[in-house]
Amino acid sequence: MAISVNGRAVETASLRPATLLVELLRDGLGLTGTNVGCDTAQCGACTVHVDGRATKACNVLTVQLDGAQVRTIEALAPGEHALHPLQRAFSRHHALQCGYCTPGMLMRAAAMRAEGVPAEPQAVREALAGNICRCTGYEGIVAAICEWLAAGAPDA
Numbered sequence: 001m002a003i004s005v006n007g008r009a010v011e012t013a014s015l016r017p018a019t020l021l022v023e024l025l026r027d028g029l030g031l032t033g034t035n036v037g038c039d040t041a042q043c044g045a046c047t048v049h050v051d052g053r054a055t056k057a058c059n060v061l062t063v064q065l066d067g068a069q070v071r072t073i074e075a076l077a078p079g080e081h082a083l084h085p086l087q088r089a090f091s092r093h094h095a096l097q098c099g100y101c102t103p104g105m106l107m108r109a110a111a112m113r114a115e116g117v118p119a120e121p122q123a124v125r126e127a128l129a130g131n132i133c134r135c136t137g138y139e140g141i142v143a144a145i146c147e148w149l150a151a152g153a154p155d156a
């Protein structure tokens with residue numbers, strides 16, 4: 001059994017059957033950008049992509065993912081010294097304070113274009129219903145995501 005994490009093959013046959021994806025990412029692979037806020041599938045801090053879909057990594061067993069492609073916040077930007085357009089938009093709109101929710105917010109947002117979420121505040125707020133931010137009041141987050149969705153340009 002194996003999965004791909006950020007393009008790297010990861011053998012999973014030796015893991016405990018109860019190993020959560022977030023445990024593999026953080027404890028097994030050192031990918032600590034994926035945060036744990038609640039561990040009960042409510043806050044969204046652990047959001048990653050599984051086969052392109054936003055997925056809460058605290059709520060899925062690794063054994064369920066054989067053959068899947070997992071992408072974490074560490075692979076969102078196009079390179080070591082470049083930011084993803086969503087990250088630039090978050091910066092412009094002051095869409096973070098403590099930053100704890102931010103990796104999950106970004107990964108949730110990055111899946112919205114493929115889902116056809118329109119660049120409208122209400123639609124973005126509804127799409128963010130599973131991601132909680134205790135600091136910002138969401139205004140900057142929603143504005144940043146709307147701007148990125150409206151741009152519709154390739155992610156470079």
Ligand code: FES
Pocket residue numbers: 035036037038039040041042043044045046047056057058059
């Ligand atoms: S830690 Fe996964 S949803 Fe909160």
Ligand code: FES
Pocket residue numbers: 095096097098099100101102132133134135136
């Ligand atoms: S910026 Fe602090 S929880 Fe969102």
